[in-house]
Amino acid sequence: MATVGGAGLANGQSRIPQVAPLAKYKLVFLGDQSVGKTSIITRFMYDNFDKNYQATIGIDFLSKTMYLEDRTVRLQLWDTAGQERFRSLIPSYIRDSSVAVVVYDITNRASFLNSSEWIKDVRAERGNEVVIMLVGNKTDLADRRQVSVEEGEDKAKKEGVMHIETSAKAGYNIKPLFRKLATALPGMESAPSTASSNLIDIKLSAQPPEEAPSRQCYC
Numbered sequence: 235m236a237t238v239g240g241a242g243l244a245n246g247q248s249r250i251p252q253v254a255p256l257a258k259y260k261l262v263f264l265g266d267q268s269v270g271k272t273s274i275i276t277r278f279m280y281d282n283f284d285k286n287y288q289a290t291i292g293i294d295f296l297s298k299t300m301y302l303e304d305r306t307v308r309l310q311l312w313d314t315a316g317q318e319r320f321r322s323l324i325p326s327y328i329r330d331s332s333v334a335v336v337v338y339d340i341t342n343r344a345s346f347l348n349s350s351e352w353i354k355d356v357r358a359e360r361g362n363e364v365v366i367m368l369v370g371n372k373t374d375l376a377d378r379r380q381v382s383v384e385e386g387e388d389k390a391k392k393e394g395v396m397h398i399e400t401s402a403k404a405g406y407n408i409k410p411l412f413r414k415l416a417t418a419l420p421g422m423e424s425a426p427s428t429a430s431s432n433l434i435d436i437k438l439s440a441q442p443p444e445e446a447p448s449r450q451c452y453c
């Protein structure tokens with residue numbers, strides 16, 4: 235969105251157009267190993283799905299611009315590793331994010347139970363200054379379901395967070411997940427913070443109609 239600055243031309247100054255800074259938001263993806271964090275991001279960014287498991291090593295960083303009805307936002311996605319050995323890296327990414335996406339696998343009850351721990355970690359770092367989305371992934375594996383939709387919704391209500399079920403494989407509810415997040419983004423972060431300004435601003439490809447991805451690995 236472009237705005238025109240300067241009140242008038244009475245003193246002979248020309249109008250200087252000012253471009254509103256692109257709103258940037260940091261989203262951190264959390265959850266146990268193999269629940270589908272990377273797959274959800276990959277589906278959203280590239281509309282791809284890989285059935286072979288490639289564990290995330292350390293943290294991956296990806297950036298994508300979303301063109302919403304009334305504004306444009308840059309999402310900075312931090313894809314964390316669920317493997318225990320990388321846990322110590324995660325708190326600083328939570329601390330720096332305004333959105334946390336906590337993923338569990340609906341066919342893995344332990345991952346659902348552990349989602350409470352992930353939410354607790356987010357609250358410990360950010361209190362209520364954060365949007366949290368609880369995501370039950372792998373709905374295409376309905377015959378192996380160990381967590382009902384109601385259980386997911388109940389936990390979300392109890393924890394005061396949002397909830398959605400997805401399938402990265404089938405591409406189910408992936409765009410709605412990010413649209414819900416985009417709508418819930420805190421408005422006051424429309425200017426880039428000092429914390430975000432030191433991030434590498436990854437080049438976006440030529441604008442497709444809705445979104446443009448980029449990717450960098452921080453392994």
Ligand SMILES: Nc1nc2c(ncn2[C@@H]2O[C@H](COP(=O)(O)OP(=O)(O)OP(=O)(O)O)[C@@H](O)[C@H]2O)c(=O)[nH]1
Nearest residue numbers: 268269270271272273285287290316372401402403
């Ligand atoms: N059937 C099915 N499989 C999925 C889905 N999402 C992910 N998977 C599979 O689950 C495995 C793990 O997916 P990842 O996206 O790598 O999981 P992750 O949470 O990023 O794992 P870490 O990086 O180790 O934390 C892979 O074999 C994926 O193909 C889904 O929606 N349905």
Ligand SMILES: [Mg+2]
Nearest residue numbers: 271272289290
């Ligand atoms: Mg991963």
